[in-house]
Each structure stands twice: as structure tokens, then as C-alpha cells.
Amino acid sequence: MAADLKERLLPPKPASAVNLREASYRPSASGRPPFQGVDVLGLKKRGQGLRSWIRVDTCGNSQIIEVDKFTMMRRCDLPARDLRLLDPLFVYPSTILGREKAIVVNLEQIRCIITADEVLLLNSLDSYVLQYVVELQRRLTTTGVGEVWQSDSADLSWRRGTRNLDNVFGNTSPDYLPFEFRALEVALEAACTFLDSQAAELEIEAYPLLDELTSKISTLNLERVRRLKSRLVALTRRVQKVRDEIEQLMDDDGDMAEMYLTEKKRRMEASFYGDQSLAGFRSTDGASISAPVSPVSSPPDSRKLEKSLSIARSRHDSMRSSESTTDSIEELEMLLEAYFVVIDSTLNKLTSLKEYIDDTEDFINIQLDNVRNQLIQFELLLTTATFVVAIFGVVAGIFGMNFPIGLFDDEGAFKWVLVITGVCGVSIFCAFVWFFKYRRLMPL
Known part of the structure; x- marks a missing residue:
């Protein structure tokens, strides 16, 4: 069992193209191959601008695709500077950006683009990327996301009832969250877990070393403490950046509303179908769409009825969008607050360790x-x-x-x-x- 888990979680060895082909057809935790539909042997050269991406859809299906930069920009409606944040050749601080049709996530090793229908990650041999894909597939296949989102009042009442049940049973990952929030939650969980594990390893190494330094002051121990403090400062800076990014999102309701991609897609579809129904109403009323009718010859009752219907529809859409936006902001804020507490706890650990190092330095200075x-x-x-x-x-x-x-x-x-x-x-x-x-x- 341990060997099977290690085989599924560890990245494939880049020894040859055969290993990559075998890794592309290896089954995941959900029982389906994690990467489907692409022959890895037919990859094009890097000079042609193609990059390998891992695509995960709303049903948990994953595959490897080859997309160039400009196609990805048009596909996700992103500027070039946002894609530059995902470049593995550069080191950028942790960032979460909400755009019109996508969410750009750069959290430690997890660099991905989240849309309302899919998650796109840069294909990497890093084990954390594969673990992110496996965990996202597991959560998506456990409870289907497509069955959760219904329309209008039934959807809102169902979500409120589910929230009450979650409050009773203490569920931290509610099923009513849309696809993009669940993908963002897995990314936040992976980043917070990774940083917390590094902080725990640093604590395990630091406290015995500091206790040894207080009993025996030597050049070797001082050099080890100096390296330890450098690692602590670097890790604290990374944790602080993730915490500040989450706090900045929580403080800005506009950014949180911008990240609600499923709701925006649903509104666009509702608006499109509403326009089609209005056009059908006009055609059934006797007016031709291709040939405009003179306002003098058109009956005033039909124009008044059309105007009143459009006003009522716009008011209904605005009230529904404002209500759903407020509700979605609340849901996303609760999600961000949960991981804000986790990352703040990690930062408190590092702060306590830094204070312990400072107290040790003060004690050594007093001894000297x-x-x-x-x-x-x-x-x-x-x-x-x-x-x-x-x-x-x-x-x-x-x-x-x-x-x-x-x-x-x-x-x-x-x-x-x-x-x-x-x-x-x-x-x-x-x-x-x-x-x-x-x-x-x-x-x-």
C-alpha cells in the first residue's frame, strides 16, 4: 500500500520519454488516468513557445495539453504580465489575482490559472504539483460540483440549509462552493501546509541548537545559528507575504466579487438567453427584427409593454446579482478567514522562534x-x-x-x-x- 501511494504521489523520473509516457497513463486516486489525450513523445521544442500544461476540469478529469503563450492569453483573457507570474524561471512573491474570467494563483510551488470550467497548471516534476492535482481530483469526484449550482431562490435556500448543517457538523470544506473556490481552497491548503511543515522542521532543528549554544559558546555553534537565522528570516518573509495577500483580499470586497467566476458566467448566460427571449417576444408580436419598424406606425401598447418588461427584468437581475454577490463574498471571506488563521498561526510560530533566538542572543551577550x-x-x-x-x-x-x-x-x-x-x-x-x-x- 505504501509503495502504491509513493508511486502515485512522487513525480515521474525524467530519464527518458518512455517514463514520461508511462506517467501520463498512470491511474490517479480517482481511478482514472491523471493525464489523458496527449502523446508526450510528440512534444514540440521550447523554441516554438509551447508550454506543457496540466488541465483539470470540473468533473476531475485531467490531461496534458500543449499551449503557447498567446493562445493561453486569449483562452483565459489574461494580460502578459499575469502569465509572467507563472514563469518557473523567475521567482515572484506569492500573489492571488482576480481577473474577468480567471484567477491567477502563485502560491509557493502551486502556480496555476483557475477559470469557471478548468484549472491550468504548468506541468512540472515537482511532487507538490502532482499532489495538488490528485487532491483536487479527489475532492471534485467525491461530490460533483455541477449538481450544486441551481438557479435563483431554490439555489439560495439550498445553500443556506447546507450552511446550517455545516455549522452543526463542523464541515470545513462545504460542497456548495463553486469550482473556482474549491480549486483555490486546495491551492491555499497546499501552500499553508507546505509553509507550516517548513516552520515545524525549523523549530525541531532550532531549539536544540540554541540550547546547545547557551551551554557552549563556540564558533561552530555561532555559525550554525547564523545560518538558521537566515533561513528563518527568508521563511518569515514568505509566510508574511501569503498572509498579507489573504488579508488584502479579505479587506477588498470588489476583489472578492471579481473572483466569483461561476456566478459571472451564469449571469452572462442568463443575459444572453434573456436577450434571445426578448427577441422572440418581439418577433411573435408581429414586428420584424431584420427590418426596423417606424416608431409612428408601431402600436404604443406594445412599446409600453416591452419597456416595462425590460425595466422589470433589469431590476430583477440587479437585485439577484447584488444578493448573490453579497452571499458569494461572504462564502469566499469565510474560506479566506479559515486559511488566514492557519497562516497566521504559522507566522506566530516563526515569530516565537525569532524571539527565542533574540533571547538567546541577549543571554549570550550578557554572558560575554x-x-x-x-x-x-x-x-x-x-x-x-x-x-x-x-x-x-x-x-x-x-x-x-x-x-x-x-x-x-x-x-x-x-x-x-x-x-x-x-x-x-x-x-x-x-x-x-x-x-x-x-x-x-x-x-x-
């Missing part, structure tokens, strides 16, 4: 300051003792002068000179020590 103070005290005592010993040198220099002194004739005079000089030296040394303690230059 204490040793430095002891050295200064020892140097002060040594200087005082040197001064006392210099007194003996002065006495020896005086008695070594070349002139007669009567004290030299006494046999016990040398002993008395030593005693008196020693007592004076000790007295001077004790006086200096008392002065140092009086001025609090020596705490001991």
Missing part, C-alpha cells in the same frame, strides 16, 4: 559582558598590584645610589626596610581595593 567585566576587574587588580610592587623598586633604587648611608652599617637595617616597605605596600593595596568598592567599580 559578564566575562568582559570580570576581565576588567582582574586587570584593575593586576594594575594595582603592579603599582605596589613598583614601590619596592623605588626603595631598591634609592638604596642602590652611590653615596654613603649610615643605615648600611647596621646589620638588622635590611630586615626593617623590607618589613616597613611590605606593610606600606599592603596598606596602599587595601586602600585601593576599598576605594574601588566604595566607587562600585568592583561588585565583589
Whole structure:
């Protein structure tokens, strides 16, 4: 079982084209091949501008497609600068952009384009990309997304009832979310899980190393702590960027409403069918669409009825769109709040670790300051003792002068000179020590 799971999750080995062909037909967790419909041996060269993308539709089916940059721009209605964020050759900070027909997601290893009908990821040998595809397929095949979205009041009441049940049973991944939100949720979960795992690994490595440094200060331990702190700063910056991006989306209702792609697609289809029905009403009323009718000859009752129908339809569409937009913003905000709490918890872990490193550095600095103070005290005592010993040198220099002194004739005079000089030296040394303690230059 473990070997089968490892075979499904790990990326294929890029040893030859045969391995890529086998990986393209390998079954996923849902029982279907993860990548269908493309012969990997027939890939074109990079110089022609084609890139390999993994496409996952709303039913969980996945396949590998070859699309160039301009075709992808027209397909998803995206500018070139948004596609540049997905380029694996460049390192960009984490970004979530809501566009007219797509959501551009750049979260750590997950770089994808989410539309109302599909998810497009850059084909990569990274295991996190394959895990994202497998997890998204599992969630899409567990509960169908296409059966969830109904129209108008029945859909809204069903969603409210489902939300109440979710509040009772504590379901964190509700089934009433549209396709783009579920794909975004899997991307957020993958990014938050990846960053949290890195933070946990850093904690496991950091705390024993810091405890060892407090007991034994060495150049090797200091170098290891320096590298650890560099990794911590880099990881904190990445986590902070993801947190700021989620917080920025939560603070802007317009950006959240822009990301509601399924609702916008449904409105466009409803508007299209409404225009067709209105055109059919005009044709059944006797007026020709191809040949315009003079306003003088047209009956006033039909024009009044058409105008009243258009006004009522526009009011109904505006009220329905405002209600659904408010509801969708609430749903997306709840989704973002859940992962904001997760990424904020990861940031708190890193902040606590940074504070622990700072406290360790302060403790080490206090220890070094204490040793430095002891050295200064020892140097002060040594200087005082040197001064006392210099007194003996002065006495020896005086008695070594070349002139007669009567004290030299006494046999016990040398002993008395030593005693008196020693007592004076000790007295001077004790006086200096008392002065140092009086001025609090020596705490001991």
C-alpha cells in the first residue's frame, strides 16, 4: 500500500520519454488516468513557445495539453504580465489575482490559472504539483460540483440549509462552493501546509541548537545559528507575504466579487438567453427584427409593454446579482478567514522562534559582558598590584645610589626596610581595593 501511494504521489523520473509516457497513463486516486489525450513523445521544442500544461476540469478529469503563450492569453483573457507570474524561471512573491474570467494563483510551488470550467497548471516534476492535482481530483469526484449550482431562490435556500448543517457538523470544506473556490481552497491548503511543515522542521532543528549554544559558546555553534537565522528570516518573509495577500483580499470586497467566476458566467448566460427571449417576444408580436419598424406606425401598447418588461427584468437581475454577490463574498471571506488563521498561526510560530533566538542572543551577550567585566576587574587588580610592587623598586633604587648611608652599617637595617616597605605596600593595596568598592567599580 505504501509503495502504491509513493508511486502515485512522487513525480515521474525524467530519464527518458518512455517514463514520461508511462506517467501520463498512470491511474490517479480517482481511478482514472491523471493525464489523458496527449502523446508526450510528440512534444514540440521550447523554441516554438509551447508550454506543457496540466488541465483539470470540473468533473476531475485531467490531461496534458500543449499551449503557447498567446493562445493561453486569449483562452483565459489574461494580460502578459499575469502569465509572467507563472514563469518557473523567475521567482515572484506569492500573489492571488482576480481577473474577468480567471484567477491567477502563485502560491509557493502551486502556480496555476483557475477559470469557471478548468484549472491550468504548468506541468512540472515537482511532487507538490502532482499532489495538488490528485487532491483536487479527489475532492471534485467525491461530490460533483455541477449538481450544486441551481438557479435563483431554490439555489439560495439550498445553500443556506447546507450552511446550517455545516455549522452543526463542523464541515470545513462545504460542497456548495463553486469550482473556482474549491480549486483555490486546495491551492491555499497546499501552500499553508507546505509553509507550516517548513516552520515545524525549523523549530525541531532550532531549539536544540540554541540550547546547545547557551551551554557552549563556540564558533561552530555561532555559525550554525547564523545560518538558521537566515533561513528563518527568508521563511518569515514568505509566510508574511501569503498572509498579507489573504488579508488584502479579505479587506477588498470588489476583489472578492471579481473572483466569483461561476456566478459571472451564469449571469452572462442568463443575459444572453434573456436577450434571445426578448427577441422572440418581439418577433411573435408581429414586428420584424431584420427590418426596423417606424416608431409612428408601431402600436404604443406594445412599446409600453416591452419597456416595462425590460425595466422589470433589469431590476430583477440587479437585485439577484447584488444578493448573490453579497452571499458569494461572504462564502469566499469565510474560506479566506479559515486559511488566514492557519497562516497566521504559522507566522506566530516563526515569530516565537525569532524571539527565542533574540533571547538567546541577549543571554549570550550578557554572558560575554559578564566575562568582559570580570576581565576588567582582574586587570584593575593586576594594575594595582603592579603599582605596589613598583614601590619596592623605588626603595631598591634609592638604596642602590652611590653615596654613603649610615643605615648600611647596621646589620638588622635590611630586615626593617623590607618589613616597613611590605606593610606600606599592603596598606596602599587595601586602600585601593576599598576605594574601588566604595566607587562600585568592583561588585565583589
